[in-house]
Amino acid sequence: xxxxxxxxxxxxxxxxxxxxxxxxxxxxxxxxxxxxxxxxxxxxxxxxxxxxxxxxxxxxxxxxxxxxxxxxxxxxxxxxxxxxxxxxxxxxxxxxxxxxxxxxxxxxxxxxxxxxxxxxxxxxxxxxxxxxxxxxxxxxxxxxxxxxxxxxxxxxxxxxxxxxxxxxxxxxxxxxxxxxxxxxxxxxxxxxxxxxxxxxxxxxxxxxxxxxxxxxxxxxxxxxxxxxxxxxxxxxxxxxxxxxxxxxxxxxxxxxxxxxxxxxxxxxxxxxxxxxxxxxxxxxxxxxxxxxxxxxxxxxxxxxxxxxxxxxxxxxxxxxxxxxxxxxxxxxxxxxxxxxxxxxxxxxxxxxxxxxxxxxxxxxxxxxxxxxxxxxxxxxxxxxxxxxxxxxxxxxxxxxxxxxxxxxxxxxxxxxx
Amino acid sequence: xxxxxxxxxxxxxxxxxxxxxxxxxxxxxxxxxxxxxxxxxxxxxxxxxxxxxxxxxxxxxxxxxxxxxxxxxxxxxxxxxxxxxxxxxxxxxxxxxxxxxxxxxxxxxxxxxxxxxxxxxxxxxxxxxxxxxxxxxxxxxxxxxxxxxxxxxxxxxxxxxx
Numbered sequence: 241x242x243x244x245x246x247x248x249x250x251x252x253x254x255x256x257x258x259x260x261x262x263x264x265x266x267x268x269x270x271x272x273x274x275x276x277x278x279x280x281x282x283x284x285x286x287x288x289x290x291x292x293x294x295x296x297x298x299x300x301x302x303x304x305x306x307x308x309x310x311x312x313x314x315x316x317x318x319x320x321x322x323x324x325x326x327x328x329x330x331x332x333x334x335x336x337x338x339x340x341x342x343x344x345x346x347x348x349x350x351x352x353x354x355x356x357x358x359x360x361x362x363x364x365x366x367x368x369x370x371x372x373x374x375x376x377x378x379x380x381x382x383x384x385x386x387x388x389x390x391x392x393x394x395x396x397x398x399x400x401x402x403x404x405x406x407x408x409x410x411x412x413x414x415x416x417x418x419x420x421x422x423x424x425x426x427x428x429x430x431x432x433x434x435x436x437x438x439x440x441x442x443x444x445x446x447x448x449x450x451x452x453x454x455x456x457x458x459x460x461x462x463x464x465x466x467x468x469x470x471x472x473x474x475x476x477x478x479x480x481x482x483x484x485x486x487x488x489x490x491x492x493x494x495x496x497x498x499x500x501x502x503x504x505x506x507x508x509x510x511x512x513x514x515x516x517x518x519x520x521x522x523x524x525x526x527x528x529x530x531x532x533x534x535x536x537x538x539x540x541x542x543x544x545x546x547x548x549x550x551x552x553x554x555x556x557x558x559x560x561x562x563x564x565x566x567x568x569x570x571x572x573x574x575x576x577x578x579x580x581x582x583x584x585x586x587x588x589x590x591x592x593x594x595x596x597x598x599x600x601x602x603x604x605x606x607x608x609x610x611x612x613x614x615x616x617x618x619x620x621x622x623x624x625x626x627x628x629x630x631x632x633x634x635x636x637x638x639x640x641x642x643x644x645x646x647x648x649x650x651x652x653x654x655x656x657x
Numbered sequence: 658x659x660x661x662x663x664x665x666x667x668x669x670x671x672x673x674x675x676x677x678x679x680x681x682x683x684x685x686x687x688x689x690x691x692x693x694x695x696x697x698x699x700x701x702x703x704x705x706x707x708x709x710x711x712x713x714x715x716x717x718x719x720x721x722x723x724x725x726x727x728x729x730x731x732x733x734x735x736x737x738x739x740x741x742x743x744x745x746x747x748x749x750x751x752x753x754x755x756x757x758x759x760x761x762x763x764x765x766x767x768x769x770x771x772x773x774x775x776x777x778x779x780x781x782x783x784x785x786x787x788x789x790x791x792x793x794x795x796x797x798x799x800x801x802x803x804x805x806x807x808x809x810x811x812x813x814x815x816x817x818x819x
Contacts, residue, residue: 263794265816276678280721283681288808306679313679361719361743377721377747379804386808387816391794425666426713430742459713461742514666601718603675622668622717625675629693 242489244397245466246432249372249486253355260396260493267389268298269354269371274340275303276603277359277378279317282324284382293328294388300349301325302333304340306604307596338569338595341365341453341537346571348478352467353486355392357384362537362619364455368448369475370467370486372432375456395461397432398423399494402439404503409551409653412447413539413617413637415439416454417508419500421518429459431495434488439502440465445474446543453538454619457515507653510635513623521640521652529634530612531562532645533626535593536600539617539638540568542575548642549581551653556588558648563590564606566598590645602626608633615644658705661698661732662766665711669723669744672715678722683729690726704731707772709764711737714755715744724748734772736761736779736788749795752803757789 241257251257254266273281278301285293293299301321309315318335325332337343341362350356352370357363359381366373376390384390400419423433433455440448448465455463465471466487475481507521534540534548545567557563565585567573573595576582582592599606600618607627608614614626614633621633636644639653646656677689691698708714708727714737715723724747727735734754738761748755756774764770764781771780779786791799801807 263792277720280681284805287805305675311679317679359719361717363719375719375743377719377743377750379721379750380746383804383808389816393792425716426739426741429713429739456717459716459741601675602670603678607676620668620670620717622670624693625670629674 272358280378281381351481367464535566544638668717686726687729
């Protein structure tokens with residue numbers, strides 16, 4: 241029977257043919273927990289009578305939301321989690337590596353065809369390598385740690401077919417914001433969003449991660465890109481995966497099939513306070529900002545930093561803006577260091593922080609005050625997301641963020657010389 | 658019992674802001690529920706209150722602190738036109754009942770609301786309003802009082818499809 245890649249992954253892992261709409265108890269290929277939602281998951285694991293996690297080799301732990309520990313509470317939480325990892329024999333990347341989703345992929349912990357869960361909503365990013373990956377809460381995670389499986393409703397899929405060649409300074413972030421504008425904040429609820437087409441095929445892994453990362457911002461249960469040569473090259477040297485190729489059948493059933501041509505797409509910006517409130521940058525150019533954040537699991541990779549550095553050139557960031565640059569992981573940080581980009585940012589006036597989530601979720605440092613405006617390459621512009629509920633968050637690409645940081649107001653990166 | 662009315666797209670950052678996520682106790686979380694968004698909620702919410710909202714309630718972060726904060730505040734159920742997926746699961750898992758009601762926007766804070774979700778409706782100031790049925794599997798978790806209690810009843814052969 242014809243199936244989508246998502247249906248075929250569930251069928252393969254469950255060992256029987258399943259279709260969208262069915263509720264299945266599926267085995268977990270990998271599980272990721274971090275410092276925010278991990279403590280509750282561990283508590284639930286014990287409440288369910290757990291003693292040993294189902295398979296320590298399949299569990300990933302790291303701390304990224306409040307690192308290094310920024311409060312006594314955070315310090316205690318991290319201490320307890322370290323102890324759990326040690327007792328259970330779980331590999332704990334601790335505070336050393338960076339943002340959970342970037343690290344999980346970088347360390348080769350996800351293969352195409354896997355079913356992976358993380359106690360974080362942006363876990364859907366792992367769909368970039370052709371896995372089914374979804375965010376869960378702490379109780380679900382506790383259950384999975386205990387039993388090695390979890391109940392899922394096999395999702396229907398929306399297909400987003402992308403064609404055309406991006407203009408200069410326009411890329412994956414602009415595309416995904418444009419897709420979210422079209423599908424809306426809840427248009428993909430309970431569904432997997434499958435990104436296909438020539439543009440996705442020629443997109444690098446960094447861009448695919450950006451797209452899959454934000455599937456949740458349209459309510460998506462997962463985002464997924466069919467694995468291809470780009471995937472194989474990315475995974476090479478990171479992990480050894482099964483010898484199977486799961487992709488959608490030509491006659492697979494989708495609830496909706498959307499087409500996007502990026503040829504004329506201009507830089508996109510999500511304006512406060514919903515991620516589908518997306519406009520062309522030209523519509524809001526000139527809006528003054530107080531802080532610019534370049535980083536996060538969405539856009540903190542080397543490719544993003546490089547694009548921002550190209551826009552910056554030998555200019556300085558505006559004195560009226562606080563610029564925070566946070567690479568998504570140690571590896572990305574090192575790549576940027578070697579390329580001289582970090583020095584370029586520091587000289588231009590940015591504060592470069594060690595890999596972590598930074599101001600993205602407003603739970604640690606870099607918060608904005610009432611009446612302040614943040615321009616951020618992260619994934620959410622909800623009211624209060626980066627600090628005061630009286631503040632405003634705009635979302636866009638690293639190129640637009642860099643242009644904005646140079647001018648002190650929202651700026652079209654194509655206009656910066 | 659008081660009805661607390663909210664609009665569309667109430668995200669989990671609004672329910673419990675990120676800066677309070679080092680708290681894991683539901684009562685302590687409740688003290689910060691809707692902080693900066695609707696400050697009177699944490700002061701005035703009582704046991705048995707009901708939240709009525711529009712579409713996509715609980716979107717955003719997977720933080721289970723959100724349904725826990727509402728439960729800690731005494732909320733017995735959230736009635737919404739639709740829910741974000743992770744929040745919906747989390748609510749069922751922690752024993753906070755999420756009820757999908759297409760006509761939720763017709764309910765006002767002045768209405769008296771008697772839930773008959775088992776029979777498939779809400780009694781809104783004497784008028785019956787239908788609610789969406791829950792799939793059997795989820796109903797079993799709800800009946801158990803949450804996923805922790807359900808896990809204790811599960812048979813090992815039901816755990817994974819071999």
